[in-house]
Amino acid sequence: MDKIMMNQLEFYGYHGVYPEETKLGQRFYVDLIMEMDLSKSAKSDNLNDTIDYGAVHDLVKSIMEGEPRNLVETLAEEISSSLLNEFSFIENVTVKVVKPDPPIPGHYESVAVEIMRSRSV
Template sequence: MDKIKVNQMMFYGYHGLFSEENKLGQRFTVDVELMGDFRKAGQTDRMEDSIDYGQVYEVTKEIMEGKAYNLLESLAETIAQSMFDSFSLLETITIYIDKPGPPIPGYYQSVGVEVTRKRDDYEA
């Protein structure tokens, strides 16, 4: 399976359980790994035969900078669903969301969530 990776996309959002997170917001980084058969794109050199990286960014941005979520898990799930809705060539996606300096007791560089979903997970 072929992979397209878009790494370290940065967004400012208001996600979290604590009121200060919802009020002040913070920076988040997101990595996405999109898997599918992109062989035709390699042969034709046509964007229509692949997934547009710029559109991947825009789909992610709309969610990360939109409605506030309590959990990173919910953000990741929403991004996954939106990617499958947006890109018919997408077969599997892995999303990693990183939240630097979380407001929880202790010393942390960051906390994060990684999810992997397949198109079949959304088709009944």
């Protein structure tokens, strides 16, 4: 299966379970792997035969900068289901949501959740 990857999309959101997270907000990163057949678009050189990266970014931004969620798991699930619903070309999607510098005891560079979802047949 062919893949389109979008890496380290950066957003500022107010997600988390601690009061300071929902008040102050923080940066989040999203990585996407979208699997689909790219043979038609490779031959046609036409954007209508593939995924518009700008439209994908806008969809992910609306979730990441939208309604606060407690869990990054929820954000990843919303992104994956929205991508599969919005873009019929996508067969499988992997979504990774990274929360740099989480406010938990000890020093952690980041925490992340990665999920893989497929289109229902």
